[in-house]
Amino acid sequence: MSEDRGAKKLRRTMLPLAVLAASALALTGCSGGTDAAAGGGGITVPDIPAATEVGDGEGEVNIVAWAGFVEDGTTNPDADWVSAFEEQTGCMVNRKVGATSDEMVQLMRTGEYDVVSASGDASLRLIAGGDVQPINTDLVPNFGNLVEGLKGQIYDTLNGKSYGVPIGRGANVLMYNTDLVPEAPDSWAATWEPDSEYAGKIMAYDSPIFIADAALYLMATQPDLGITNPYALDETQLDAAVELLEQQNGIAGEYWNDALKAVSSISSGTAALGTGWQVIVNLAQNDGGPVEAVLPKEGATGWSDTWMIHAEAKNQNCAYQWIDYASSPEVNAAIAQNFGMAPANTLACEGSEANIAHCETFHATDEEYYKNVWMWTTPVEECLDGRTDVTCTNYQQWTEAWTRVKG
């Protein structure tokens, strides 16, 4: 085939494609106008009806969850509460572990999952995006026993409707490898300051929400900035947080968002210390890893998680059955103790020495303690700390800033 014919043919085949592309752009241009008009200002919540009854199970339920929430004994033989549920209800559980809230939101939007264990920052986005349905709490008998401090929080209740059933809450702790860090640190300073003796062996969480951890440290160390809520940052405050994170980038060895990856790093000593979850510490200790964790004096960021059901869940009945099962005192205690967090069900703090001790350790009913823990929530333009004279930075700005931090 000669060059000339080839070029002609190429033009012929490209023409329809070009037309297609142009029409696609034209189409998107049209619909853009209507959409922008609908979604302006504040949190508007799509009207989605709640279920009125729980019927027979569909045979399966697909769950997006944090590592350690939905366990069938494969990760840790001692942690298994899925098998009993499958036997009782006939609903086979398909679990997908989410690494960040952002990933969970995206997974829920695929429509392939029925239930999610959403943290505060994910749940608000899911509710406002119309991705989850309100929960009829009458259909969750165990809802009545939940800790008062966890009911009706802004991040899972809007306009008087409940969208989530609380699972528990906890803090992002400071983990350290006891071989490399013999004395328990009491401050986040070792993970932020450039003269840290653990430079190059610090691990940080890989998500824009981690900017709040920097803001929290600035609240304690640079009061002049006037940060009163790590999720309400104006431009100057965000810049200061980014500067601190860039400084940390110089001494960080690794960013993690896969819990098992974090376990391998902190156990092997590839990382000496850094932000983590109690479940990572527990998994590492189960394998004999020299790992401990503390809640530093500056406080910490944390999370409060709830079960939510997809707006068009294919397995709604199994979803309700799962949520009620997981909220029962025994299972809620098992999840909370496996993950290392305060359970949401007050009865999960009773019944055995282990339960009482666990709730004591994690301050399950101690609202004072949680004043020092800033629960993940989605940053929005209207400052969450009540300031009206400035516009706060939104999560998209945080996302961009996060790319900047990692360079």
Place this chain on the structure above:
Amino acid sequence: MNRQAVITPPSVRSAASDGPAARRSGALSRWLYSRPRVRLGALLVLPLAWLGVLYIGSLLLLFATAFWRVDTFTSKVQPAFTLDNFVRLATEPAYQATALRTIGISLAVTLLCAAVALPLGLYMAKVASRRVRTLLAIGIALPLWAGYLVKVYSWRISFTTGGPLDWLLRPFGLDAPGYGTGALVVTLAYLWFPFMAVPVYSALRQIPENLFEASSDLGGRSWATVRHVALPLLKPALIAGSIFTFSLSLGDYIAAQFVGGKTQVIGTVIASNINLNPPLAAAFSMVPLAVVVLYLLAARRSGALKHF
């Protein structure tokens, strides 16, 4: 024109003597026989639909998404027409640094693969016994059968503190380099090595023995022979191999997450924005696409793709 003559017209007699079904198919093939364009179209419609709708279509959708915007609160994609995403890529130094870093890593991986493939291929093609050659060929191809994640994770373990590399280097008073750009280059070079080694080896096999002999008869030492005889003949194979190693490295993000430490590459930026800002991810994915197209054009100019 000759190709059409090969297809003989369906025999009228055989169609008539068989059942009605055969007669119908006979009529169909006669009808098709007299219309070569329809015949060609019918043959190609499925593969072309595959290529056009699924493959190019999704690329076009990706391209269209690059002009959309995202709700700042819910991170939901909203159709619109904005150049913001491209402006952001052009003005934010982090994106440029990431793109340049990724291209650099891809080039380093390609060079490393070529530097190892060349002597290995030369040894296999010209020096090794048949037995050793077979063993080496199996050794090169074997990793292709192992799972990608398994290979990446084993490199993660190799680079870990107190891991095999540490143990190997300790007697020399060195520590394992740990996770980072170096570990990433080594891992990617391992992953894509067969794609470079196989074409280089088969090209070397095709160089006649007597060219090497002629070179040494004319006084060429071994290095001069490699440089003036082998390398020019290997150029097409090296370029073909580099297309694989370069473009595969350019798009990889999982290896970077596991052994890259804090190294950010194009793939990891796209992967994190897929959740938070899909239009920006779509816009950024145009960068490796453009780089690969430029690379292919350059390879085409060099004449290495004549046989494709």
